Amino acid sequence: MEEHKWRYLQSFLKRKPTSVEECVKAIEKWEEGTRQCYSENIDLSSDDFIRMVLVDGAFIIELFLLNHSPQMRAENDIIFDKRKPWMITNVRRDMSLMENQLPFFVLENLFKITFETQLETQSSLLELAYNFFRVEANLKAELGKERMFDSEVKHLLDALRFWHLPTPQKALDYKWEKIEAIPRAKQLQAAGVKFRMSKSNCLFDIEFSKGVLEIPCFKLNPATESFLRNIMAFEQSCYRHDSYFIDYVAFLGDLIKTRADVKLLIKKGIIAPENLLGNEEILANNDETLANLFNSFGKESWFRTTNIGFCILQQNLKAYYETHWHKVKVPMVSKKKH
Template sequence: MAGTVPTSASDHHDELVTSISNRLRQLSETSFNCRLLTVLDKLRKNHKEAFLPKQISIGPFYHHGKRWKAMEDHKWRYLQSFLARTQKKLQECVEVLKKLEKRTCLCYLEKIDLNNDEFITMVLVDGAFVIELFLLNHFPEKKAVNDVIFDKKKEWMIMDVRRDMSLMENQLQFFVLENLYNFAFGSQLTVLPSLLELAYDFFISRVNLKAEGARIFDTDVNHLLDALRSWYLPATQDAQGDGWKNVEAIPRPSHLRAAGVKFRISESNCLFDIKFSVGVLYIPCLELFPVTESFLRNITAFKQSYYKHDSYSIEYVAFLENLINTRADAKLLIKKCIIDVENWLGHDGTLAKDAEALANLFNSFGKENRFWTRNINFCSLRQDLKAYYRSHWH
């Protein structure tokens, strides 16, 4: 081409090597688990609302959504109170986040429709909101009288916010939150709880969350949903097999009962601690709330995208999907108090309505997922139940 300076082959080679090296360096700066992915289309298809925030958008995926603009001013009020509480200058907080900007941006595989200033503003407002929310929950005496999130006349609001904070696509990386929190309250960290402690305190009222102290505070997590995943895990992890196996179906509860199997509530605090011993199936009580379906769908989607080696949540959902095949199955587990539906549907439903809704919920998981497992204990549990059922002695 006329008017251009010829480029030698060696110069072009060097540029290509540099370009590839830069791309590889970017990949090495953040792990895959730290990336924030969107929900798989096959999981979103029939249950879109389960993955959408109701009140609060956190992070870039829903930042421009009109349906969440009503709470944007409230997030800015939280930023104002956060800055007043920390006594740090706004400029200093912005500088902290700017130092993390490149690392933060690398955690998003999707293209973010924000320029640099808009991105930093979003991270600051959302990050300060999360931290201030946790602090106000932990120190209720500091709440404003007219705070709509903690309004006792609108208890559904705080439930919606808790739900929104545990959505897969509604997250900020935890290292961003933690860096902002540690900078803002560095001189007070000896007397303040850690950010993970505040987060656990905020989420503890949700379904069946009773983790042990050591695991709460010594957890390396990528974001809040990842923290919830970790807190639900048993204290002692089960052994994992060498390869993945298709989850085997087990007989229905009515058939198991006919074979002599008794259903009992387990005293364990861990939902995944299901045991079968001497003809008795021990299952921890699952207390259902209006947010339970959304949480189960998000934690399942999260596991399938990030933690394929850790199949506890998927195994648990698959096990309940096997047990709750029909309304009769659901009725049995409700009557045995293994599943508590008292706070679930938001109305005084009859046993028949509750059982039908429960059966429909878990049947939908089975239709939309193909369950695989490496968990040796869950495999043994299924095999033991099937062997007991097939024995003529029983």
Template sequence: MMNNRGAPRTPERPWEKSADNHVSINIESLNIENLNNKLISRRNHANLAFSIRRKLRSLPTLSSECSIFRVPKKLWCSYEEAFTPRVVAIGPYHRHSQSIKQMEDHKLRYLQSFLKHNRNCRLEECIEKIRSWEERARRCYDEVIDLDSDEFTEMMLLDGIFVIQLFLLFQNPKWRANGDRIFGNPRMLYDVRRDMTLLENQMPFFAIEGLFKMVFGAHQKHMPGLLELAYGFFRPGTNIEDMPEVVMESEVQHFLDAIRLLYLPSVRKAPCESEEEMEFIPSATELVAAGVKLRKGKSKCLFDIVFKNEVLEIPQFKILYPTESCFRNIIAFEQCYYRNDSYLIDYMCFMDHLVNTPGDAKLLIDKGIIENWLGNDEAATHLINTLCRETFMRSNNAYFYSLRRKLVEHCQKPHNKWKTTFKRDYCSSPWAVLSVIAAMVLLTLTVVQTVCSLLSLK
């Protein structure tokens, strides 16, 4: 077969055409599949980007007003009981706990009684006021509070009025209703007071104080302030006799913050600038062996510890049954909020080094430095040794930095231990003193006799 130009025409081969088409179809299918994969990938990227942007938009801003925290996990896991409310929830973190649901009805009763006896306080006005504080109050918590505006406002109202009414009834027993489940049961009152010192069981102080002033502002001259009422209520648990003026003058974040201030010195010292590592002081027994005399200090402030003329004066530390829960929560609060101002952590770290064994605790108890209500020396030792466990401790607190150095330097001088050993072994009684004197006289006479004998030989 010839083509138009006379050249032989190549015969068609159907199998070759079919193969070309098959290759072309495969390539097109591959291209379409790649395109689909790219489209799917881009869609997935876009969906993920949208999800991340949504999280970024809903991410709470870090606020300097945040002062109510969840307890750090390491502390919580080791001592959960010390951080968990038993009978009442204040604020959002434990309000759904089944074990304390019954107190919610009692909060309503307190609100009813409060409105009945304070005719100038209208419920609608309280709600309006609290709702105006909602945004600021939410910023006081370190977690996003999963409550709508009405739920959050109701919670703040019930808890705030509950606290105010509780303080008023504590101060004025004649106002209490018959059958009040809190004041009619000493154990319940103890648990309520203890629950209100927990870090996770707080509400912003400004909100409670705002309600208090709203109701009693016109009568403020004729009644104590909110902090005074709070101090009267918490006093049995803290065992602090006088409320320092620094508490009244401070910007309190919540009631746990106010309790912490009760223990702090009225005049603060600037922290030391040294970067040296913290020195571990010897235990009480080792200090005594090095000639240090332990004495109970006269000051009511725990931080007024003085070492002078080989005498270490330490103010009395009373270990009561509420002490563990209160101190653990203050320490957790300092870990989260007062990282550069951790007074109680530094104090308990000092006491931890001082008390290594029940023998150390007994020595301090015998000296009146520790007043132990826990029943035995082992319990006091365990509490002191575990309060600062899993915490970050600073070493440049001015109240302890120089004190540690002085104690360590004193114990490192060998003659201090030799002098103490000599006094213990040879001067512990009049007869021991007389025997030492007799031995010295005998030794002197022997030396004199020997010298005289040598001189006579010459």
């Protein structure tokens, strides 16, 4: 992959053509600001640091451009080789890791240097990034231009989180509320709760009304676990008061405790496994694998939140379950082995 990065750098430099010297001088000006974006000290000399930023930055931009324009790819491009579809999946996963993030302003400035005379006709960098991540990150087919051009993101992982957020976002009052633990899916169903797949494209548009719990479809693919773990770690670091993903995963973790819970949500179209991990043995035990996955997520989530929407949702579900009229139904099915 390192060798491939240098090939992409050469392709990137031919686009303007942009000289190496021009890029190096620009990155030198941003070096101090770039280093400050990292929580830990980067033990690299100035030359090595600039080389790293240039090679990685050019690789990312060129990757987005080649994804957008397939006709420009080299025949021997291993990343887009249709015979090895896992390559592009692995690259997307690696680019969403917290430790692999480049400050977005660096990518955007390199992009502007290359396309300074074509910015009005060229797709924005965020738009190219969105199209690159869209399929495996379960993003909407279209996103409003006002969000596409919002470049106030820290890096690509921040952008991935931003694209998932609801619009408009519900106001958060910055008051910590205790998250109510709710019964698992099969117990809720036994108490009369009906599960239904929501038509919404936003993961967080979960509604409970008149005994019906509507949840948008959540597609699971080989990159899902890595994506969720990284975005949750990122929220713990930077969005503790705005933790949409942490609260969402905690909610699913409460719903999914056993294989029976998984089967129910898959049957209702709420959970959609897509070639989970590409492993035949794991595919044969999908239900147990998914139950264990969400159980592990639940153990890592918070017990308090400022997201009032999730608090009210879980309070309402728990209250519905605990009412005597519904609660008397539970023992008849809860004793069955799942």
